[in-house]
Amino acid sequence: MDASVPNPLETLTLDMLRRRTSEKWRHYPADMLPLWVAEMDVVPPEPVIQAVHTAMSLGDTGYPSGDVYPRVLSQFASDRWGWGGLDPERMVTVPDVMTGLVAAVELLTDRDDAVVVCSPVYPPFYGYMRQAGRRILEAPLTPTGRLDPEAIRAVLTQACSTTPQPVLLLANPHNPTGVAHTRDELAAVAAVARDLGARVVADEIHSPLVLDGTEFLPFLSVPGAENAFSVFSASKAWNLAGLKSAVLSAGPEAAADLRRIPWTVNAGVSHVAVIAHCAALEHGGPWLDALLTGLEQNRDRVLSLVDEHLPGVTVSRPQATYLAWLDGTALDLPAPAEDAPSKPFGLTGPAAFFFDHARVALNDGALYGSGGQGFVRLNFGTSSSILREAFERMGTALRKRR
Template identity: 55%
Template sequence: MDTAPAPSGRTDPLAQLDLAQLRERTSIKWRAHPPDVLPLWVAEMDVLLAPQVAETLHRAISLGDTGYPAGTAYAQALQQFAADRWGWDGLAVERTAIVPDVMMGIVEVLRLVTEPGDPVVVCPPVYTPFYAFVTHADRQILEAPLGNDNRLDLAALQEAFGRARGSGGRPAFLMSNPHNPTGVVHTRAELEQVAALAREGGVRVVSDEIHAPLVLPGATFTPYLSVAGAEDAFAVTSASKAFNLAGLKAALVVAGEQAGPDLARMPEEVSHGPSHLGVMAHSVALREGTAWLDELLVGLDRNRTLLADLLAEHLPTVRYQPPEGTYLAWLDCSALGLDDEPETPGDELAVVTDLAGPARHFLDEARVALSSGHVFGTGGAGHVRLNFGTTPQILTEAVIRMGRSVPS
């Protein structure tokens, strides 16, 4: 298969597949819409697996090694990755637990530190499954919206923590770090303030760090558990977003120094959910896939700049703040004057057939599938989330189509 050379002699993982090859895929990204639609919605990248991951999986299949997972290789790989990548030596393997995926891990942690009916604070617009999973677990969502700069509004967070504590229950704060859908990477100073507010308000913090390896040039990722005051918190993460392993289920819960006893109460049967192949894939990705990841980050950096240039040319009234991390772009389309959607969070996958506002317009008129902003909660109406983890050619064609669909 031909590959496209990238600057500095690298090979860009985002330039290895063409549209015809991608349409052979059977995942929801490529099968939810008719073939004339360019899918830039769900968080799945258009890349081949890192070679080390593919080789590990091929070997396992050839051996028939498809039983149940065992051991701590995944946690050890994350421990080394965190030390090498983020300079964090505080991840203790004995304070980790393997879980089927990040959202299931979050739910299990919330069951450990909260009771049914207790409030869980979120900062919308935020990853829409937060709403569905929290409410399905019989907890109550309490919003502390982001500020106008798309960053954490610490005053709003303090106020929400006060209301949560006043409920008489055991409140928690479910944080997206880096933040989905805005791509903001929280600074160490911001996270230290979050920890101080949480301690003061008696709020347990659960940090979703699934996008942590995808921090782009110009920003630095800070593991929440590495900041002072976060000793009673939890982080939940996996290699799935960075290495495109969503179909290979496996994730890790990491407990802070004071949260180990809580983690020890997690039911043993939760660890039965991850796939053995998933554990293998995630472990080898973190342990041996960093060169591939570095090449991916170069390609994503180019694509976020390309997106800015394309929007300036074809959709100049759309506001775009290039993300500091992730491969997700949060686009404010309110100036286009398209029908707006209500600010009612929903299920990210359900909106494949239930779109309104800009997302509905771009699907119907441009044949480009994006995520509807309204499903991300308060502040999401009038926005769309665009996944730029694709080839430059597909990204270019998509924005050209979107521009042509809007009356000048």
């Protein structure tokens, strides 16, 4: 790690953050501590700011050109993950990750076809796929949050009865649990899919955010995954969701499928976003390393703050992402009153309780599909003082309930 880069999570005060106008800071009332949607409380690295600033000063704000994002990503994958398998000839820049996932699923399936997800999982997987007319089937994770190749086999087999080529949508690493899948798990999933004639589309938006020096394994690098797709974006790791852009990559056996992608998908890409993402990938390494160190500290902080303030709540140790998946199923919580502040937002379970009684906003696990009820997702991409304050508030609320 470059010691000259300060911890990006400790540079903004709560007052500064409250001046932000993005969803995390504006969706709920101003007194809430927002530890929900996946935005981080950081300023992007200086090279990203400079690159966007230069584009603005030149009026370089027109349409995107060429395949710069695929080329830069392919170099990043080689430098950071030691994997040279991303070929820009088999990559397309897309407006954002969800658009890339939907585009891949639409290349491989028809309306009413089945798409399998490993629940609990990122809620837009359900919403976007249903909006695209696909039917969702769930292959739940194991009780310890790992991929379950046998469950996946059973559900894909069921999908095959109605769908010639079902898709398995994989979050690698997994959101909301922060699990980094192992090579064996990914290879087993690839083998099951191939065996059944199914296809895998991997969402790798959290891939730069593996903690503790854990190796990230791109799904397309796994033997058997040559006919899969993956979607990457720099938007999570460098906090660029307001400058949306992403890359859809095809394995060598999926190249012909990728060539059928409608040109309109690529047409929606933002030129300035591509500039920002490429600057992050090319020059944001030292900042990312400093961020990862800060996230590891926050992850450890969250584990001990749960122990200290939230008796009855359990959490497993995330290996990636800035998300902690808190199990509140053992909490005996009162149902929210009809006029509770959380009601208009439709929150349930512990998310509603902490919203109403601690003024802390978390993601409601009920939206993450089967296995999510009674859980909350907590975003620890923030400062240590905000984290501490949120846990003190939640602890006080739990104690008062008795």
